[in-house]
Amino acid sequence: MKRILAVLAALTLAGCSSGGGGAAATGGTSAPPLVIHAVDAGTFQEDFNPYHLEGVNFGTSGMIHETLMYFNRLKPGETTPWLALKHEWSNDGKSVTFTLRQGVKWSDGQPFTADDVAFTFQMLKDHPQLNRNALEIEGAEAEAPDKVRVDFKNTSYAKLFNIAGNSPIVPKHVWEKQQDPVTFTNPKPVGTGPYTLSKFSAQLYELAKNPSYWQPGKPEVPLLRFPAYTANALQTALQQGEVDWAGAFVPDIQKIYVQGKPEQNKYYYPPEGIVTLLPNLTNPVLAKPEVRQAISLAIDRDKIVRVAERGYTKVAHPTGVPMPGGEAYVAPEYRDAAYQVDIAKAKELLKGVDPAQLTFELLVPSPFTDWVNAAQLIREDLAKVGITVETRGVAFQDWVSKVGKGNYDLSIRATQAGPTPYFQMRSLLFGGLAEPVGEAATGNYQRWKDAETDRLIDAYAATEDEAEHQRATQGLSKIMVEQVPALPLFYSPSWAQYRTDKYVGWPTEQDPYAMPSPYTSPDAAVVLLRLKPTPR
C-alpha cells in the first residue's frame, strides 16, 4: 500500500517543474532547526515510553533515553561505550556487570546511577510485555553507585546487543511512581539523552537540546522538528524541500529529491539486511541441494537489482553477509566470491531430476511492487533451465501468515542483519526456529535443519570471544554457499535522504559511523551528535 501511494504521489509530481523551495535558512547566528521524517504517520499519539513498539514517537530511544553501549551495525563488531564504560561477563555468561559513566544527569537534574539501570532491567523482568528483546532476566542489582549486575537464566553472551545496545535506560525516580509501566505513556519524558521534549501536538513534536548533556558542547543542532507526514505527503514534502532528513522509499529519486543538486540533496542506502529467495525445504524437490544450486545459478541478480530495485541496492554476497563491513565473518575462501549466471551448469545439475517435478509457486506480497517485479524476472530466468514458476501475489497479511506457517514452495523475504552477521544467520538458519509446517515460525521459514549449523550457532552463543564468534559465523557462511539453505538475492536497503545545506557530518559510504536512516535508533542520535552547521 505504502509504495502504491508513493507511486500515486509521484505521478502527480512527475512533470512538475517547480524547483525545490530550498530550506529557508534562518538569519542570525543561531543554528537552524532540523526537520526530520522518521516514520509515516498521519497523526502522533502522545507516547514516549521507549518500550512501546509502534505507538511510541521516534526519538524516544536514543535522543531522550540512552542505552548502555552503542553498536555500529555498519561495522559489525565495533562498539562504543555510552552510559556504560565497560562490561564484564561472569558466571558462564549468566551475569554481566556494567561500570557506569560518572557525572551523567537526568534532564530534571537528578544524578544517573546504577539504581536506574537495575530498575530498568527489573522492570523488564516484572513486565514481560515490555521485554521486546526477550531477555531471560533473573534479576538486577546495583552493587555500587557506578556498578550494576544483571543476571540471566541462561548464557547470554550473544544477547549483549539486546541488553546493552537496545534497552534504553529509564529514570527510577520517575518510573517507580507509575502504577503500570505497560500502559504508561511517559508524556513528560526525563532522559539522559541529548534532547528533551519541548512541544507536542498531534501533527508535530519538537525535541530541544538538553543543556546539561554529558557530552560537552553537544549536540550542535539546537532543535529537532518532527512533522507528521503520510507516505504520499512526504513525497511532496521532499520535492518542495520541506524535510532535511528522511527515511523513505522515493520512486524516482533524481527527479523528486535530488533535482540536479547531488552535492546538496544526498542519499545513502546501505544494507540493513538481505532479501532472500526462500525454498521451502519440506518440499521434497526443493530439499535436493542440486535443485537449489541450479535455481541460484539461473537467476540474473544484476538484472533484478537494476530493473526491479531501480539500482537503489546491490547484489548480495553469496554468503548473505553484508559487504563491505562483514569481511571478518566470511570464510576466507569465499571472501571474493560473487554471483555468476551459468545456465549450462544449472541444466547439468538438473539432469537427474524429473522435469515434471520442477513446477513451483512463488509467493510474493503484492503491495511490495519491487518484489513482484523481481518475482517476474526470476520466473523468466528459471524458465530458461526448465523450471516452471507460477508467481502469485497475495495480500501482505496473507503472505506473512503463509510464509510463517510454511505453506508455500518459494517466497521472497527480508532478514535483518542485526549488529553482527550472526544475528542474520541465526534467524535464517537456526534449527530451533524451524516449526513444523502449519505452525507459525519466527525465523528459518524455509525450515532448514542441519546439525552442523546448529552446532556453530550454539558455539557462537557460548562465548564472548570475538575470534570464536568470527570462526562460528565463517562456518555458517560456508554452509550458505555450499548447501544453499536460502538464496540471497540483494541487500535490503536502509533508506536515508539528507540535505547538507543546514548541517554536515552525515554518515557516508566512506565513513559509515552509524546507520544513516532517521528511523534506526539509537543510531539517529549518534548521527545528530556528529552534525555541525554547514560552513558559510
Added chain:
Amino acid sequence: MRFLARRLGFYLLTAWAAITLNFLVPRLMPGDPVELLVARMKGNVDPAAIDAMRRAFGISDASLWQQYLDYLGNLARGELGRSITFFPTEVSTVIADSLPWTLGLVGVATLISYLVGTSLGALLAWRRGTWLDGVLPAATFMHAVPYFWVALALVFVFGVTLRWFPVSRAYGLDVMPGLTPEFAGSVAYHAALPAITIVAASMADRILGMRNVMVTTLGEDYVVMAEAKGLTSRRVMWAYAARNAILPNITSFALSLGFVVGGSVLTEIVFSYPGIGSMLLKGVENEDFPLMQGIFLVISLAVLVANFLADLAYVVLDPRTRQESE
C-alpha cells in the same frame, strides 16, 4: 406509536447483526496482528518476544465464542479496548481524536454539496433550454471520473503547481491547536481543497434529483395557478415549485449524513487528513482488531441512527407513510 415501536425493534435487530459482523469480519482476515507487527518492525523486536506482545495487546487464544461474549460484555460497559497500532491508547480516544476532523470536513462538504446542488437543480429546471443546461454534464463528468483521480488532479494543479492550497494535514505546522483565530483560519484553509473535491464529485446526484422532480412539479396545477395570480417568478420558483420538489432530496440528505461518519476514506488518504478514514486504513493494514471493531461500530451505528432519523422525518413530512395499508 405502534409504528415507532416496530421500527425501533427492527433497528435493534440490525444493530445486533452489525455488531456481530464487526466482530467476525476482522477475524476472518488471514494472519495475526502480532506476526504482522514483527514483520513490520524490521528486527527491532525479537521474535521470541511474540508471546509477551500478545499478552500486552490482550490477544487471547480463547475460543471464538468466548471472545464474542467478552466483546459483547465490554461493549455493554462501553469499553472498546486498546488499539494495537497506537498501543496503549484506548480505541475510544483514537476515535474521539479523529472523528471531529471527519465530521467537520465531510459534514460541511456534504451540507454545501446539498445546498449548492439543490439550488442549482431548481435553477436548471426553471431555466430549461438556456446555457445553464451545460452545468449538468460538467457535474456528471466530475461524478463519473474516479474520485481519487479528481482529487489528485486538483492537488497537482492547485497544491503543487500553483501552490494556492496546502496539500496535506488538517492545520499548519506553525500553529498550535487551540481556540485561536489563527488555528481556526489554518483549519479552514487546509480543509478548503479536500472540501472542494468532495463537493465537486458529489454534486451531480443532487442536481439531477432536484431538477427531475422540479420539472414534474412545474407542470402541476398549483404552479400554473401561482403564475396566473401574478406572483413574482422568484416566489413561484422557490415557495411553490422547489418546496414541493425537495422532499426526496431531504431524505437522501438524511441518509447521507450517516455516511459522513464513515468519512471519505479516499479524501483523507489523498490529503493526509487525520480523520477516521485514515485511522480505519491504518487499522486494516495492521489487523488492529480493536480499532477496526471500534470504527466499524461507530460507522454502522451512525448509519442506523441516520436511517432512523430519515424514517422519522418522512413520517412527519408525509402522512401517507403512517397509515397501514388496508
